[in-house]
Amino acid sequence: MCSKLVKRAYKYRFYPTGEQCEQLARTFGCVRHVYNRALAERSRAWTQEQRRISYAESDKMLTQWKRDLETHWLTEPSKGPLQAALRNLQSAYDKFWRKQTGYPQFKKKGRSKESATYFSNCFTYRDGQIRLAKQSEPLDIRWSRPLPDGASPSQVTVSKDARGRYHISILVEDTTIAHTPIGSAIGVDAGITSLYTFSSGEKVSNPRHEKRDRERLAKAQRVLSRKQKGSRNRAKARLGVARIHARIADRRRDHLHKLSTRLVRENQVIAIEDLSVRNMVRNRSLARAISDASWSQFRSMLEYKADWYGRTVVAVDRFYPSSKTCSTCGRINTTMSLHVREWTCPCGAFHDRDVNAAKNIEAAGLAVLACGDGVRPPRS
Template identity: 75%
Template sequence: MAGKVVKRAFKYRFYPTAVQADQLARTFGCTRYVYNRALAERSQAWSQEGRRVSYADTSTMLTGWKREAETAWLSEPSKGPLQESLRQLQGAFDKFWRKQARFPQFKRKGRSKESATYFSNCFTFRGGQIRLAKQSEPLDIRGSRPLPEGATPSRVTVSRNARGQYHISILVEDTIPELDRTDRVVGLDAGITSLYTLSTGEKIPNPRHERRDRARLAKAQRVLARKQKESRNRAKARLTVARIHGRIADRRRDYLHTLSTRLVRENQVIAIEDLSVRNMVKNRSLSRAISDAGWSEFRPMLEYKADWYGRRVVAIDRFHPSSKTCSVCGEVVSAMPLDVREWTCRCGVVHDRDVNAARNILAVGLAVAACGDGVRPPRT
């Protein structure tokens, strides 16, 4: 069966030796230092001179930093990850200038995932094993999913999360089999009680992953708050908190992957709302529930899977009154408080608020798909 050739990343857990772990820690530290110093240089140039510093400028700076006696240790790791950190900073500034993100922030040690990216000239791939530059042994990679037959990695990214786990993401070309075209279409209305309500009337339950571990997480955070700063016991307590957060995130990601795959396989067109989750979480009453729902994670999953399988995701304008509009006669009511879950239109139809909204989202989404009108620019 014919298929689409895509760039696809396969992520695996790996277990470094003591020497490899030390080398990776040094590499992570160097990439963080290069990112932060380049950010400082660019920020200073912009604030004091109104001058934009390009990626090429920072690459030249990096060469000079390696020659300085105080930072000669920047020459120890492979040059690839250091150059990639500068590219990532350039991407962060590009998003800032396009008003898609806030001003780039400095990276802090131990507060987020640390990573390093190696391109094909900085690692070797032989016999299914990967050996990073300046390392004598291949990585001990564990995983149940094999790489596509005959695939050659073009890039690998190694990372260490807050739980101390190491992962490697291997980018290869893969052929995605085509799905048979279907006439089924669906609209999705995001919610809290039900994670998503479909225009078919089905309601996807919200597992509330964070609530399941809320008591355990609160206890671990209290223990962490009582530990002396910079102590070993505090580091152990922080690791406990990170592990609980990690389990919650793993369950949420697995649930969203399962749901997004099902919807893409079943439907030719999927209509959703262009939600501004960043603004919605400013509501203190709903911020925890919205963050736990994972709406901002779900949309990218839908979009890249739809692109793989020849489906289409249509995002309608976030200000469309989907909940207040009757999906039968088109009447728009003046107000619809959040506590109103069922309402009766003047035409006599009794609506479930969420199902009605999903049907309106589908109708507008199909109109947008046909006419290309009334939708905000797609995310980049």
């Protein structure tokens, strides 16, 4: 077994004092303002002058905004979160230029999670306590698990979700020990009836986290719709809706963490489908179920955990006909509707649709790993 240094984030919940709540609220507001104003300036420069504004230019603009009398309040919070907002915007543009995401959107107050990132020169970590810049008291953190021995945080991100909970994510360098190499490989087929089907024949049932609270969520949303906009009762009703959403997300994340950790521990190679979830959710009949399955989040967990522990995740081409191909003889059926869950190949092999697809994904993943090529079938 070998070890290596990796950057890992440890997330904890904390309970700020009244003074810290006010200070964090001002910081969140300043971060949102800087992000939106920089986005507006970059959009204007491109539409009117056909010119791109770099991160260095936007950083100079931030300095000027702090000197202006109208926005002199930008000097109240620490400089770190404001510079981090510009870096996040630059990262959003980089992903847009690489066609990974859409064009950056403006941040709206109260519509999403609010966060602020502090670099190492904007906080102190001493005796197991974290004190943010311009705060007199350390944060009251619930240390649900200890940080690695001798860890020195390089940055922390403080966030507040729609439910009103505060969390802190601490980024540290940690030494991970790669799991003992084993010869097992597994193919994973994503689905809705069965959340995941493995090439070993095992099926993981779909917990349907959103469906369990659907009636309660619908009732809370009806109550919210009847409240007057801007009233305190509407704010209370909005918080009730956010609590249900948070409970659903927490259950889903916990289930995916346990499943992904298990796969990484038990298998050296994990073959998955390269699904285009963005296009799949356009199907109005399946959009809710696909979003609840959270296939993209599961793939992300598999990839970073495999990188930590010396495993390999292989993504098979999304156009590979894994469901229509016989895993015994390799014959490809030209047509097979979605309602067909079991079928018999002319070679005599009887297949469960999902298990057969998982076996083909495993074989295709091993082929990609060995040959370094795609597995898209020929157009002929």
